[in-house]
Amino acid sequence: MTNYFEHHIFFCLNQRADGAACCMDKGAEAAFDHMKSRVKKLGLSGEGKVRINRAGCLDRCGEGPLLVIYPQAIWYTFVDNEDIDEIIESHLINGKVVERLAI
Numbered sequence: 470m471t472n473y474f475e476h477h478i479f480f481c482l483n484q485r486a487d488g489a490a491c492c493m494d495k496g497a498e499a500a501f502d503h504m505k506s507r508v509k510k511l512g513l514s515g516e517g518k519v520r521i522n523r524a525g526c527l528d529r530c531g532e533g534p535l536l537v538i539y540p541q542a543i544w545y546t547f548v549d550n551e552d553i554d555e556i557i558e559s560h561l562i563n564g565k566v567v568e569r570l571a572i
Contacts, residue, residue: 474520476561477539478504483526491526492533496549500534503550507557519561532572545570 480501481492505514505521513519529535529544536556537544543566547553552570559565 472540473516475517476519476541478519478521478536479524479527479539480504480521480536481525481527481529481533482523483530485530490530490533492530492535495534497534500536500547500550500553504536504553504557507554508561511557511562513557513561529572535572541566544572546572 480497482497482501483491484493485491501521501523508514508519508521514521527535527537532544532546535544535546538556538560543560545552545556545560545567547556547570552567555567556570559567
């Protein structure tokens with residue numbers, strides 16, 4: 470059995486109604502939009518390549534914002550688009566985990 474995507478990325482885009490810490494309050498939506506746009510522009514998206522999806526709470530709110538890349542199950546936090554670009558370049562293109570962002 471082979472994976473349909475080489476990398477399947479899930480962004481936590483949960484918004485907590487009670488005011489507790491959540492990824493949406495830390496720029497996750499903008500990072501999601503940026504990664505989706507960059508991956509498409511670089512020709513990395515599609516069958517056998519990269520798929521980026523929205524996710525609800527991934528239950529690691531205190532470590533967010535975050536995303537997880539499967540099938541490797543590598544969890545990343547990020548601050549800005551530069552971090553997202555580094556994940557794209559290092560992990561998605563070159564197959565190297567960005568250790569400074571891994572959680």
